[in-house]
Amino acid sequence: xxxxxxxxxxxxxxxxxxxxxxxxxxxxxxxxxxxxxxxxxxxxxxxxxxxxxxxxxxxxxxxxxxxxxxxxxxxxxxxxxxxxxxxxxxxxxxxxxxxxxxxxxxxxxxxxxxxxxxxxxxxxxxxxxxxxxxxxxxxxxxxxxxxxxxxxxxxxxxxxxxxxxxxxxxxxxxxxxxxxxxxxxxxxxxxxxxxxxxxxxxxxxxxxxxxxxxxxxxxxxxxxxxxxxxxxxxxxxxxxxxxxxxxxxxxxxxxxxxxxxxxxxxxxxxxxxxxxxxxxxxxxxxxxxxxxxxxxxxxxxxxxxxxxxxxxxxxxxxxxxxxxxxxxxxxxxxxxxxxxxxxxxxxxxxxxxxxxxxxxxxxxxxxxxxxxxxxxxxxxxxxxxxxxxxxxxxxxxxxxxxxxxxxxxxxxxxxxxxxxxxxxxxxxxxxxxxxxxx
Ligand code: GLC
Numbered sequence: 001x002x003x004x005x006x007x008x009x010x011x012x013x014x015x016x017x018x019x020x021x022x023x024x025x026x027x028x029x030x031x032x033x034x035x036x037x038x039x040x041x042x043x044x045x046x047x048x049x050x051x052x053x054x055x056x057x058x059x060x061x062x063x064x065x066x067x068x069x070x071x072x073x074x075x076x077x078x079x080x081x082x083x084x085x086x087x088x089x090x091x092x093x094x095x096x097x098x099x100x101x102x103x104x105x106x107x108x109x110x111x112x113x114x115x116x117x118x119x120x121x122x123x124x125x126x127x128x129x130x131x132x133x134x135x136x137x138x139x140x141x142x143x144x145x146x147x148x149x150x151x152x153x154x155x156x157x158x159x160x161x162x163x164x165x166x167x168x169x170x171x172x173x174x175x176x177x178x179x180x181x182x183x184x185x186x187x188x189x190x191x192x193x194x195x196x197x198x199x200x201x202x203x204x205x206x207x208x209x210x211x212x213x214x215x216x217x218x219x220x221x222x223x224x225x226x227x228x229x230x231x232x233x234x235x236x237x238x239x240x241x242x243x244x245x246x247x248x249x250x251x252x253x254x255x256x257x258x259x260x261x262x263x264x265x266x267x268x269x270x271x272x273x274x275x276x277x278x279x280x281x282x283x284x285x286x287x288x289x290x291x292x293x294x295x296x297x298x299x300x301x302x303x304x305x306x307x308x309x310x311x312x313x314x315x316x317x318x319x320x321x322x323x324x325x326x327x328x329x330x331x332x333x334x335x336x337x338x339x340x341x342x343x344x345x346x347x348x349x350x351x352x353x354x355x356x357x358x359x360x361x362x363x364x365x366x367x368x369x370x371x372x373x374x375x376x377x378x379x380x381x382x383x384x385x386x387x388x389x390x391x392x393x394x395x396x397x398x399x400x401x402x403x404x405x406x407x408x409x410x411x412x413x414x415x416x417x418x419x420x421x422x423x424x425x426x427x428x429x430x431x432x433x434x435x436x437x438x
Contacts, residue, residue, distance in 0.1 A: 022334070025066035030347060033122075034067030035338030042336050045084075045102035046074040047322075049267060050286045051356040056343070063342050070335050080265055081105050081209035085401055088112065095329045100336040101343075104147050105209070106321040106390075107404070109139045110397020117326040118144035122337040130346065131361045132386075138394065139323050147323025148344040149361030151352065154317035154388045155217050156304040156381065158273065158281040158291070163190070163301075176218070176248060176308045179280060183256040186279040195277070200256030202269040203282040207412040210265055212391060212404045213318040214282055215411045218245045220389045222310030227407055228392035228436070235432045237407075237425045241311035246421040250414050262416055274298055282307065284320060288377055289357035304377050306384045319388035321361070353378065359385060399435060406431045 023034040046056050053076070060072040075098075077084050085108060091099050092115040104112060120128065123145075128136060131149045139147045157179075159172045163186050173179035183200025190198040204210035220226055223239035253261060258272070266283055270290065273281040276297035281287070285304070292299045306315040324340040326333060342348070349360040354374040365371055372379045393400040410428040413419045419427075432438070 022338075023067060023069065027062060027066040030345070032063065032066045032342055033338045034070055035122075035335035036332065037069060038335075039069050039071075040332040040335045041071045041073055042100045042330075042332055042339050043073045043075050043098060044339060045077045045088075045099055047103055048076050049079050050270075050290055052286070052358075055352055055356050055358075059343055059348055060339075063339060067338070070339070072339060075099055077103065079267060080206075082401075082405070083208075085111070088115075091327070092329070097327075097329050097331045099327055100330040100332055101339050102325050102327065103150065103322045104325045106135070106138060106152070106319060106323065107209075107393035107400055109141050109146050109323070110394050111400050112325070113141035113144065113146045114398075115328050116144075116146040117328055117330070117333055117337065118146065119148055119326060119337055119340060120145040122334075122341055123148070127341075127345075130364065132363060135321070135323075135361050138390075141397075147325040148340050150322045150324045150344050151349070151358040152361050152385065153284045153286075153320030153322075153359060154381075154385050155213055155282055155307055155320070156285060156288075156317065156377075156384070157307045157315075158283060158287065158302055158304045160186075160279050160298065160302050163279050172303075172305050173280075173308050176221070176245065176310050179308045180248065180252065180256060183252075183279050187256055190279075197275075197277045199258050199272065199278050201252060201280045201282075202257060202261060202264065202272045202278045204264055204266060204269060205253070205257070205261040205412070205415055206263045206265050206268075207408050208265065209404055209408065211408040211411055213320060215246070215249075215408070216318050216389060216391060217282075217307050217316045218242070218249055218310065220316035221245075221307065221312055221314060224312045226389060226392055228396055228403060228432070230390065230392050230395045233395055233436070233438075235429055235436070235438060237410075237428050237432070238422075243421040243425060245310045246411065246414050246425070250417065250421070253415055253417075262412070276301075285357050285359050285375075285377065287357075288375060289355065304381065306381070317384050317388045319390045321359070396436065402435055403432060406435065 023037045025032045135149045167186050173182050187200040204214050219242045222245035223242040225236035225239045229236050269281050270287050272278050274296045309315050324343050326336040330336045346362050350365050352358040353360050353371045357375045366378050396403045410424045414421050414424045
């Protein structure tokens with residue numbers, strides 16, 4: 001009996017010594033969980049687009065001030081989502097612990113789930129329920145919450161209110177054809193006045209994930225089809241209205257859009273726009289606060305709205321957005337999860353909405369007066385944000401990234417004039433059928 005007791009006591013002492021305990025720290029009125037009382041370093045894959053890096057570093061400092069035992073190190077991520085997933089796959093393949101926390105795109109939970117930690121046990125049900133249920137569902141794979149929603153995204157049409165007025169237009173374009181005509185008129189007028197750098201419409205035409213987003217908006221607004229049908233798994237890339245829409249988009253290259261648009265990502269379009277050299281831009285909400293910043297030539301001269309309609313009779317906004325995930329190969333999962341929980345909290349989301357116009361994933365923040373004052377589109381475009389079109393990632397998992405790569409390469413070949421839409425899409429259909437075993 002005594003021996004048994006001794007063994008029990010020894011086990012208890014050892015367990016107490018080796019199981020890292022949590023620290024709860026105070027930050028203003030909020031309690032932060034540090035995840036551990038050990039000295040640890042957590043490496044966080046950090047965004048470099050727009051104001052994102054600045055905002056993320058600010059949050060790391062706040063966390064480290066509350067939890068001095070945790071050091072957060074930023075690992076700069078490439079700007080392109082396509083390059084980011086290649087980087088992550090390299091880390092995962094090597095089961096590397098060199099990255100603990102990472103931003104994952106809304107399209108990746110299904111593709112990356114096997115490498116990610118279930119974060120639900122680190123959160124209260126109340127906090128989980130405060131996020132948009134569709135995003136929680138999107139991020140839940142086989143019952144595991146593999147990413148906590150960080151911000152959501154939706155494609156928008158930015159337009160110059162001053163130039164619309166100058167050229168006698170009373171409203172932004174309702175259809176893609178109208179956009180083409182208005183952009184042509186404004187571009188001709190501005191060039192005639194001496195601005196030879198001026199373009200009608202800038203968007204994302206590089207062959208990468210961003211082009212899948214732009215093209216899906218053309219496709220859904222013209223034909224109500226979306227690459228792979230999310231319910232039936234049928235491949236849907238050949239609707240005639242979509243083919244005509246894609247040919248129209250190809251006609252923009254070198255006319256209302258610069259030839260270089262074929263290598264544009266978000267930041268390239270935003271640079272031209274913010275220099276005052278475009279009438280219209282397709283971009284995400286983050287461009288709203290930057291467009292109104294002091295150094296922007298278009299501050300106070302633009303607004304944003306839903307993208308134009310095609311044959312289907314409605315516009316479309318692709319659902320984007322990022323989640324914070326923790327790698328299974330991390331050696332500090334508890335601290336990493338604490339960082340993920342902190343970064344996605346309502347306080348952080350509100351701050352990011354005000355300073356960077358990053359869309360919260362917590363519905364109640366859209367009613368916050370400070371948020372609405374700083375970023376009025378969160379009120380005026382709320383309906384657009386909640387009626388987005390999702391890329392077919394869940395139905396294609398774990399092959400979504402391959403599906404998208406085939407799609408954006410095919411679309412790019414049409415935009416660059418290598419093939420017409422009909423040829424490119426019929427070849428794409430064969431490639432997708434082979435990939436998805438149809
Ligand atoms: C934005 C979106 C993301 C999308 C990417 C494409 O970051 O939030 O979902 O995949 O743009 O460039």
